[in-house]
Amino acid sequence: QKEVEQNSGPLSVPEGAIASLNCTYSDRGSQSFFWYRQYSGKSPELIMFIYSNGDKEDGRFTAQLNKASQYVSLLIRDSQPSDSATYLCAVNRGGDKLIFGTGTRLQVFP
């Protein structure tokens, strides 16, 4: 079992819809969780992080964390073609290191 699992996609959504990206992790001791966006040919860019159960909103993005079920999700409201990218989930298990999932490719079509 991978430490951080994501569906590779692609996830295709129409412009204006809500995109829902999911991530599960195996270590119950994981403490904080991160979503990065990576455009093709570019480096990862931090979108959001969350460490408490529940929702955290930032503009069109909402991160959701459920530690009991060991999943974290990212919702993108009013999806735009410019949101088309690979979204990487990362987990901190304590210490300074992040463990990355393989990413979900999101395609937003007009």
Next chain:
Amino acid sequence: SAVISQKPSRDICQRGTSLTIQCQVDSQVTMMFWYRQQPGQSLTLIATANQGSEATYESGFVIDKFPISRPNLTFSTLTVSNMSPEDSSIYLCSVAGQEKTQYFGPGTRLLVL
């Protein structure tokens, strides 16, 4: 967040040679990290670079192959030694921010022939 630059941005190298990648940050940071991202893959941590001490390598990565320097709080280098085509990858440095966040440099695209 910090502004991070990497040099070179890309290179094509012959097998058996070595390449040193530089990572420069515009502010002092405690922790710096080096990752590899192979085509179509996610990020794999190579090592953590701490100023004033030896780098800490992840399983599967050794100092002889990937020597790292961290001479001060704003700079680090990663050398890819005795390269083979399997080393073709994107190499990324990152710096630690607050609350365990990490911010990435633009990356170095390496092709080994």
